[in-house]
Amino acid sequence: MRVDRQQRPWLIGCSLALLLATACWWQARSNPLDLLTGGSAWGLCFGIAAAACMLIAIALTLRKKLSTWPLGKARHWMAGHVWLGVLTLPLVLFHGDFEFGGTLTRWLMALFFVSWASGVFGLALQHWLPRMMTEQIARETIYEQIDHVVDLLRAEARALVEKHCGPLDAPDGPRTGTAPLRDFYVAQVQPYLAAARPKKSPFDQRSTAPMQRAHLKRLVSAELHDAVDDLFDVCDERRQIEQQRRLHHWLHGWLFVHVPVSWAVVAMTFWHALRALHYT
Amino acid sequence: MSNEPVVPNTAAVGTSPEPAPIEQRLEYGEPLTPDQVFAIPQFEGFSRGKLEKNPGTIVRRVFEPGELLCREGEFGSTAFLIESGTAEVYLQAQMGAVKKQRRGGFFHRLKQVLTRTPEPERGAAPRRFIPIDAPIDLDQDRPIAELGVGDLFGEMACLSFYPRSATVRAKTRVVVIEMLRNILIELQKNAKFRAVLEEKYRARALDQHLAGVPLLQGLSREFVDQLRPKVKLLRFDPGQPIFKEGDAADGFFLVRIGFVKVAKQWPGGEMILSYLPRGSCFGEMALLSNAPRTASCSALDHVEVVKVESSDFEAMVAQFPEVRARLETLAAERAAQNATLAQRGVSVDLEQFLSQGLMQAQNLLLLDLDRCTRCDECVHGCANAHGGVTRLIRDGLRFDNYLVATTCRTCRDPLCMVGCPVGSIRRKESLEIVIEDWCIGCSLCAKQCPYGNISMVDLASGNNAAASGAPAHASASATAQPSGVTSSRAVAKPKSKATTCDLCMDHGEPACVASCPHDAAHRVDPLKFFEERLFTLQKSGSPSIAPPPSPGPR
Numbered sequence: 028m029r030v031d032r033q034q035r036p037w038l039i040g041c042s043l044a045l046l047l048a049t050a051c052w053w054q055a056r057s058n059p060l061d062l063l064t065g066g067s068a069w070g071l072c073f074g075i076a077a078a079a080c081m082l083i084a085i086a087l088t089l090r091k092k093l094s095t096w097p098l099g100k101a102r103h104w105m106a107g108h109v110w111l112g113v114l115t116l117p118l119v120l121f122h123g124d125f126e127f128g129g130t131l132t133r134w135l136m137a138l139f140f141v142s143w144a145s146g147v148f149g150l151a152l153q154h155w156l157p158r159m160m161t162e163q164i165a166r167e168t169i170y171e172q173i174d175h176v177v178d179l180l181r182a183e184a185r186a187l188v189e190k191h192c193g194p195l196d197a198p199d200g201p202r203t204g205t206a207p208l209r210d211f212y213v214a215q216v217q218p219y220l221a222a223a224r225p226k227k228s229p230f231d232q233r234s235t236a237p238m239q240r241a242h243l244k245r246l247v248s249a250e251l252h253d254a255v256d257d258l259f260d261v262c263d264e265r266r267q268i269e270q271q272r273r274l275h276h277w278l279h280g281w282l283f284v285h286v287p288v289s290w291a292v293v294a295m296t297f298w299h300a301l302r303a304l305h306y307t
Numbered sequence: 308m309s310n311e312p313v314v315p316n317t318a319a320v321g322t323s324p325e326p327a328p329i330e331q332r333l334e335y336g337e338p339l340t341p342d343q344v345f346a347i348p349q350f351e352g353f354s355r356g357k358l359e360k361n362p363g364t365i366v367r368r369v370f371e372p373g374e375l376l377c378r379e380g381e382f383g384s385t386a387f388l389i390e391s392g393t394a395e396v397y398l399q400a401q402m403g404a405v406k407k408q409r410r411g412g413f414f415h416r417l418k419q420v421l422t423r424t425p426e427p428e429r430g431a432a433p434r435r436f437i438p439i440d441a442p443i444d445l446d447q448d449r450p451i452a453e454l455g456v457g458d459l460f461g462e463m464a465c466l467s468f469y470p471r472s473a474t475v476r477a478k479t480r481v482v483v484i485e486m487l488r489n490i491l492i493e494l495q496k497n498a499k500f501r502a503v504l505e506e507k508y509r510a511r512a513l514d515q516h517l518a519g520v521p522l523l524q525g526l527s528r529e530f531v532d533q534l535r536p537k538v539k540l541l542r543f544d545p546g547q548p549i550f551k552e553g554d555a556a557d558g559f560f561l562v563r564i565g566f567v568k569v570a571k572q573w574p575g576g577e578m579i580l581s582y583l584p585r586g587s588c589f590g591e592m593a594l595l596s597n598a599p600r601t602a603s604c605s606a607l608d609h610v611e612v613v614k615v616e617s618s619d620f621e622a623m624v625a626q627f628p629e630v631r632a633r634l635e636t637l638a639a640e641r642a643a644q645n646a647t648l649a650q651r652g653v654s655v656d657l658e659q660f661l662s663q664g665l666m667q668a669q670n671l672l673l674l675d676l677d678r679c680t681r682c683d684e685c686v687h688g689c690a691n692a693h694g695g696v697t698r699l700i701r702d703g704l705r706f707d708n709y710l711v712a713t714t715c716r717t718c719r720d721p722l723c724m725v726g727c728p729v730g731s732i733r734r735k736e737s738l739e740i741v742i743e744d745w746c747i748g749c750s751l752c753a754k755q756c757p758y759g760n761i762s763m764v765d766l767a768s769g770n771n772a773a774a775s776g777a778p779a780h781a782s783a784s785a786t787a788q789p790s791g792v793t794s795s796r797a798v799a800k801p802k803s804k805a806t807t808c809d810l811c812m813d814h815g816e817p818a819c820v821a822s823c824p825h826d827a828a829h830r831v832d833p834l835k836f837f838e839e840r841l842f843t844l845q846k847s848g849s850p851s852i853a854p855p856p857s858p859g860p861r
Contacts, residue, residue, distance in 0.1 A: 028678075028680075028825050029677065029678050029825070033826065085425040085822070091684060091687075091822075091824070092690040094684075094687065094691045094692070094818060094821070095688075095691050095692050097815075100687075100821055101817075101822050101823060102823060102824055102825065102826040103811075104824065105824035105825065115441065153680050156680075157676060157677055157679055157681075158676075158677045158682055158708075160676070161676040161677060161708055169701060170681060170688075170701065195842070260344060275681060278680055278681065279680075279681075297709065
């Protein structure tokens with residue numbers, strides 16, 4: 028989700044809620060007769076508000092599962108997830124008056140911080156990376172299709188070289204004047220395209236590839252220049268696809284931390300609430 | 308038919324279809340000599356020279372009970388005339404196999420109540436009869452009929468090389484005359500044969516065609532009986548105009564064979580309003596308002612229409628005021644629809660827009676790539692709304708920072724609608740393209756969509772009986788089967804069905820848009836949406852349209 032002008036109502040609403048909560052917390056802790064703890068009246072209010080925010084935030088998962096139910100637009104749920112999730116941190120801190128309590132609550136707080144921080148980290152990634160991906164990867168494909176596209180690129184490059192140089196495994200070698208192209212393909216292009224995660228190759232950097240291309244063109248006749256361009260285009264597409272894979276992993280990898288930790292936080296919050304009620 | 312030469316449809320879409328190269332002789336059956344042909348009553352008066360010049364283009368074939376004469380979805384190049392015996396004509400395609408939502412227990416019912424999406428009802432379809440390439444149409448609730456002596460079927464497949472629209476099976480021992488296109492064309496010119504054909508049409512198909520016209524549904528028997536002798540059949544060659552915009556209205560038409568192109572002239576060129584398949588009606592607006600024709604109609608391929616003269620029609624409508632009221636309502640709706648189309652079509656004219664095909668679109672799914680996190684929630688939302696089968700692919704052309712997703716654009720010129728042998732793909736009044744349940748899976752629409760936006764769904768992997776491991780005949784028997792079917796009978800097994808985006812008209816908002824948590828998916832009218840952006844881009848001097856980055860998923 029991009030944090031932009033459209034989020035202004037949420038920003039204003041959450042800022043007001045934070046101001047109100049801060050005023051209440053200040054009022055509560057300045058009362059010498061009633062110590063602010065998780066079990067005090069104000070502490071409970073903060074705890075219940077924080078738990079409610081957590082539940083609304085986690086309900087985004089249900090909204091995604093029940094996509095055809097008339098539960099409102101997913102973007103509103105996502106905005107609620109983000110802003111109420113952010114608001115949960117001060118509410119939780121006010122709930123315990125910045126004290127983390129015993130072992131269970133310390134673990135709960137630790138997990139909550141991980142969940143909150145990973146969420147904010149993911150929000151930042153989702154704000155910047157889509158635009159970066161759009162700008163850097165003109166030949167983007169569907170993520171699940173990447174391996175298939177790479178296979179096609181391999182086949183395309185090999186067919187291109189064999190068309191001009193003859194079969195790669197021909198006993199009498201390449202056609203006259205095409206040896207540099209074939210050698211370059213065998214030494215550089217083939218390993219680059221064959222690698223599952225190609226790195227440390229001239230094609231891996233956009234800046235070094237043009238030098239390689241110019242060098243190879245000097246070695247071959249003018250008739251093969253188009254073939255050289257085509258070969259480098261294939262490699263550039265491979266480079267872009269690998270870059271897409273990397274960005275995609277950044278874009279979604281944080282969810283492997285955020286989602287399970289968040290569910291653990293919700294489960295421990297319930298356990299924490301039950302124990303608190305039991306001992307009250 | 309399995310043992311006849313398979314002729315792919317190579318006709319140019321949107322133009323007069325050129326005949327595909329075909330074998331000039333029929334491979335199976337007993338070739339008939341001219342004398343044998345003249346012995347058949349329908350061929351009385353036929354040109355002997357034609358027969359002598361084209362030996363082997365007409366044969367007699369015998370089918371034992373249970374044998375298939377032709378199979379739906381397969382391409383054919385011959386027509387059949389039944390000489391003796393009875394044949395069953397039916398659709399093997401499973402109804403509702405693609406659209407049907409998953410069935411469930413309490414939560415499924417609760418969801419249906421909450422989402423207000425009732426189970427699909429047969430009666431909800433606009434037509435009760437499924438148009439097929441035979442002298443009779445099939446009832447949607449029980450798509451089976453019988454063909455008897457003298458019935459001619461397979462005309463559209465023979466003349467325009469469309470796929471067979473239905474499966475025909477011999478019920479008794481059937482003797483048919485099978486003929487190639489040159490013989491059929493000659494036969495249709497034969498006045499005596501045409502008189503018999505018209506008589507049969509009046510007797511069998513006219514009622515069904517009239518019942519299939521929305522505004523004429525529920526007509527009294529008296530009305531139809533009065534109308535019956537007044538209709539006449541007219542033939543048009545590919546590209547031949549039926550009437551032109553501005554002409555005086557002189558009749559009301561029903562399409563008997565072929566496809567009629569309805570177009571209107573706008574600044575910047577012709578805009579296609581619709582392609583009308585067999586069973587459709589046109590020309591009713593001008594009849595009502597006494598105004599000139601509001602659009603041009605021409606034959607897209609070999610077309611036969613049934614014409615009701617306006618003088619006859621006026622006299623009849625005057626006798627039936629309820630019919631007149633319904634006609635007036637429909638005329639008002641059509642006029643409003645055309646006005647909407649006109650409004651959309653005149654505002655922008657950009658060459659680059661045309662080259663990308665965006666000008667053709669009326670409703671695009673755009674993904675804002677600056678917002679889209681590539682989470683595929685739009686695809687999942689679409690699949691959830693359509694029984695697990697998605698109707699969009701998150702790939703396609705880029706325009707500025709938008710991805711034009713691969714899903715139906717509801718084109719102004721919906722080429723996908725041309726040639727559907729059973730008329731199951733059509734445009735609704737709200738302009739979205741829908742594919743009705745009786746799709747036979749011939750994939751012609753998918754091949755003709757220039758943007759690859761129609762997908763063929765393999766029923767074996769979908770939510771249907773075949774997927775649950777039931778034997779083929781069991782899954783087929785859940786659908787349309789003639790009486791007395793046994794599992795040993797050779798049946799055409801449905802392979803796939805076409806699906807396309809229906810804009811989720813039953814759900815209020817497209818599921819892909821509602822499911823996007825990042826506000827990246829938008830369904831927009833491209834002319835309005837891009838007009839503003841292009842204006843902005845042109846002012847700032849930046850390029851307006853990026854070249855296509857890749858041809859799509861490989």
